[in-house]
Amino acid sequence: MAVLTQAQLLQGWEGGAGQGPVARAVALAAAAGGHSFAEAGALPLGARDALLVGLRAACFRGDVECLADCPGCGEELEVTVPLSDLRRPAEGVDGAGEGEVCVRGRLVRFRALTSRDVLAVAPGGADSPDARRRLVSRCVLAVDGEAVEGGALDGEGLVRAGLTDEVLAAVAAALPSVDPRADIRLDLTCALCGHAWAAPFDVPAHVWADVNACARGLLADVHALARAYGWREDDILALSAARRRFYLEAIGT
Numbered sequence: 204m205a206v207l208t209q210a211q212l213l214q215g216w217e218g219g220a221g222q223g224p225v226a227r228a229v230a231l232a233a234a235a236g237g238h239s240f241a242e243a244g245a246l247p248l249g250a251r252d253a254l255l256v257g258l259r260a261a262c263f264r265g266d267v268e269c270l271a272d273c274p275g276c277g278e279e280l281e282v283t284v285p286l287s288d289l290r291r292p293a294e295g296v297d298g299a300g301e302g303e304v305c306v307r308g309r310l311v312r313f314r315a316l317t318s319r320d321v322l323a324v325a326p327g328g329a330d331s332p333d334a335r336r337r338l339v340s341r342c343v344l345a346v347d348g349e350a351v352e353g354g355a356l357d358g359e360g361l362v363r364a365g366l367t368d369e370v371l372a373a374v375a376a377a378l379p380s381v382d383p384r385a386d387i388r389l390d391l392t393c394a395l396c397g398h399a400w401a402a403p404f405d406v407p408a409h410v411w412a413d414v415n416a417c418a419r420g421l422l423a424d425v426h427a428l429a430r431a432y433g434w435r436e437d438d439i440l441a442l443s444a445a446r447r448r449f450y451l452e453a454i455g456t
């Protein structure tokens with residue numbers, strides 16, 4: 204992807220500021236991919252996160268630094284994640300991000316989860332069994348070739364349509380097969396106790412942290428220069444980094 208201008212980066216930040224983590228991820232993906240919020244919200248989670256990794260690579264230097272707690276001994280590890288580890292190709296996935304599972308002789312066609320699904324059901328996280336059930340049911344497209352709108356059905360309607368807990372559990376288990384980039388895990392080994400585990404990596408949280416820090420720094424620069432010279436925000440953001448640094452030094456910032 205092309206490097207976002209600082210104005211575009213600020214636009215993505217502005218769209219996500221004050222929102223929950225899912226809406227923030229969608230706002231950044233929209234800015235990164237040149238999509239509307241609705242378009243970015245309809246992307247499979249893995250495609251959304253791939254846009255965020257692209258944004259991270261295009262706009263910021265260096266690998267991602269993060270911390271992870273060892274489940275073996277509780278030690279906090281400093282982890283460096285090369286961006287190349289996050290840029291996993293969507294291998295073995297068809298363009299539509301759809302798949303099928305067969306449960307007790309019934310063929311269930313489903314699609315990958317999107318941010319829109321998550322925002323509709325559980326923007327704070329699908330922790331309860333009911334939220335999980337409703338989330339997975341939104342991904343079901345058809346049972347035995349007959350179209351099903353799982354998201355519109357209540358508990359009884361789901362069972363009547365053939366979407367029992369067993370079927371939904373099978374769909375949930377198969378979701379990574381149609382969207383492997385949605386669940387990035389890091390293979391870590393604790394230097395202290397030798398414990399090895401696969402730690403989940405939250406792409407949106409890390410990219411948001413970088414964007415948030417950058418946006419706040421940019422706005423602080425705008426604030427200082429606008430106050431000193433009376434310049435407009437657009438004009439300050441259009442300055443090259445070298446010129447901006449010169450003026451900031453000149454006013455003693």
Ligand SMILES: [Zn+2]
Nearest residue numbers: 273276393396
């Ligand atoms: Zn350990």
